[in-house]
Amino acid sequence: SQQGEEDPQALSIQEGENATMNCSYKTSINNLQWYRQNSGRGLVHLILIRSNEREKHSGRLRVTLDTSKKSSSLLITASRAADTASYFCATDESKGYGNKLVFGAGTILRVKS
């Protein structure tokens, strides 16, 4: 079963605009991670935010986490055509040993040049 649910399912924007993707989950988590996937290939890790963190930045990426609402958002600023990809949130809800990730269905982002 998939815990994270991304919103929207698809997003189309012009180059230079900002893109915001949202993720909701159901149970308590250790951390939440965002990944990018190009054309059905391997996932590229973008950013990890821990449950005791509220906001994190990495280059043009900004991630927020609201554990009271069980939601997270990924903001990509000044988007580029190369940002076109599928974006997934994944939650680590493991107790004790192991760090299994539970993924959402993803948001397909298309950046038009």
Added chain:
Amino acid sequence: DAGVTQSPTHLIKTRGQQVTLRCSPKSGHDTVSWYQQALGQGPQFIFQYYEEEERQRGNFPDRFSGHQFPNYSSELNVNALLLGDSALYLCASSLGQRKRKEQFFGPGTRLTVL
């Protein structure tokens, strides 16, 4: 620094056959996880290996089995293949079990079952 590698890249099998997929983790990583990604969906956790033992398992039947070797590399075996097993199989590596670190993914193996 080599990332996660997987082999083969693509594989075509027929129903009922068996398949073995291979994964080498990122240098310095000791934990390997396997995920199945059907077309248009997010990855689904199959199982995770640490210290050559299966530590966690997702909702997959016993037809899915694995192994981890002393050098931390891993294999995923699927027996009695079904059409529904057609998917991208992703391997991910990470460091340690309790450190809650990010997982790094390989390029995947695309399995087609005819």
